[in-house]
Amino acid sequence: MGSLGFDAPKHNVLVIGSGGVGTMAAYALEKGGRATVTAVLRSNFAVVQKRGFDIDSRDHGKISGWRPSHIRNTIPNTAEEAQLQPYDFVVVTTKNIADIPPSVATLIAPVVTPGRTVIALLQNGLNIEKPIVAAFPNNPVISGVPYIGASQSSLGNIKHVNHDKLIISPFSNPNIPASRCERAAEEFQRAYSCRGVTCIYEPNVDAARWKKLLYNSSYNTVATILRMDTSRMRVSEHIIDSLIRPAMQEIQAAAKAVAGLDISDETIEETIRIDTFEAFFRPSMLQDAEKGNLTEFENILGEPLRDAERHGVPTPTLRVIYSILKGLQWQTMESKGLITVPQVSSSTMKYGMRAANGVA
Numbered sequence: 544m545g546s547l548g549f550d551a552p553k554h555n556v557l558v559i560g561s562g563g564v565g566t567m568a569a570y571a572l573e574k575g576g577r578a579t580v581t582a583v584l585r586s587n588f589a590v591v592q593k594r595g596f597d598i599d600s601r602d603h604g605k606i607s608g609w610r611p612s613h614i615r616n617t618i619p620n621t622a623e624e625a626q627l628q629p630y631d632f633v634v635v636t637t638k639n640i641a642d643i644p645p646s647v648a649t650l651i652a653p654v655v656t657p658g659r660t661v662i663a664l665l666q667n668g669l670n671i672e673k674p675i676v677a678a679f680p681n682n683p684v685i686s687g688v689p690y691i692g693a694s695q696s697s698l699g700n701i702k703h704v705n706h707d708k709l710i711i712s713p714f715s716n717p718n719i720p721a722s723r724c725e726r727a728a729e730e731f732q733r734a735y736s737c738r739g740v741t742c743i744y745e746p747n748v749d750a751a752r753w754k755k756l757l758y759n760s761s762y763n764t765v766a767t768i769l770r771m772d773t774s775r776m777r778v779s780e781h782i783i784d785s786l787i788r789p790a791m792q793e794i795q796a797a798a799k800a801v802a803g804l805d806i807s808d809e810t811i812e813e814t815i816r817i818d819t820f821e822a823f824f825r826p827s828m829l830q831d832a833e834k835g836n837l838t839e840f841e842n843i844l845g846e847p848l849r850d851a852e853r854h855g856v857p858t859p860t861l862r863v864i865y866s867i868l869k870g871l872q873w874q875t876m877e878s879k880g881l882i883t884v885p886q887v888s889s890s891t892m893k894y895g896m897r898a899a900n901g902v903a
């Protein structure tokens with residue numbers, strides 16, 4: 544295990560992304576005492592450099608002025624910055640926007656030491672490991688499925704409303720022994736574990752990922768379309784009965800057909816009630832949309848939908864939700880200048896035309 548650096552007193556860990564999930568991950572890793580964390584911050588860098596994070600956490604209480612061991616406003620380059628030690632773990636907590644570059648693989652390339660760095664994807668969705676395993680064939684890639692309800696309410700202010708439960712699993716990588724990926728996942732689970740959080744090792748990555756999709760494919764997506772918190776959806780009843788539960792049941796059928804998993808009806812009902820009424824929780828995809836950001840709808844909904852359709856599972860609810868979200872993503876791309884639509888009507892302006900930059 545020496546080549547993974549697991550014999551060192553503390554792991555050298557890089558956390559990329561410092562919103563709710565990333566900051567709480569950095570906090571748990573430092574609190575656990577087995578990691579020295581460097582966090583890569585973007586929009587909140589100046590604020591956090593000056594006064595640290597203010598965290599209001601269900602598990603850790605109110606913490607003022609907290610910073611991880613090191614913060615940076617750029618992704619390091621371990622080949623060019625001679626003073627940097629190779630990272631044992633690179634933890635990715637950014638949103639995974641599969642349809643728009645730069646990809647996660649491009650983002651992390653400068654910090655992955657071939658054959659050494661363990662890449663931990665603390666992100667939602669399905670098949671997210673595929674491009675990472677392809678780009679870094681000799682590095683273990685591990686899965687983190689967060690249940691945490693953490694968000695950045697304003698720059699440097701983190702609100703964390705659900706108990707932090709993180710499910711860690713090895714992704715399969717045909718190029719390296721399964722036991723190496725398992726040991727990497729177990730070691731990360733140990734490093735993340737600290738008083739207040741529940742970090743669980745789940746050997747079956749499909750079980751962890753499909754179960755979380757119940758929530759993400761339904762609540763995240765419908766909340767984004769309706770701009771509505773999950774408490775109001777439950778009060779309405781019909782949103783649950785005609786959209787949320789049917790979407791979850793389609794994920795349940797897909798999980799069975801695609802991965803052989805049995806998700807019970809009881810699990811669906813528990814997932815419908817996972818947020819407390821008092822939280823008036825706005826799922827992360829809705830928060831992204833409200834900030835005018837692109838959403839990770841392809842990994843959260845597109846991938847399970849395509850897998851389901853390949854296996855002949857009927858998915859009428861998910862298909863409609865997906866099509867609307869694809870339209871919303873198109874609008875966001877236009878507002879960000881990623882798509883240019885001609886403003887003057889012409890003979891070339893027609894159904895299916897490619898927009899000026901070729902994206903349509």
Ligand SMILES: CC(C)(CO)[C@@H](O)C(=O)[O-]
Pocket residue numbers: 689690691692693705758817818824
């Ligand atoms: C816990 C959760 C599934 C529901 O609030 C969500 O907030 C999350 O992804 O942490």
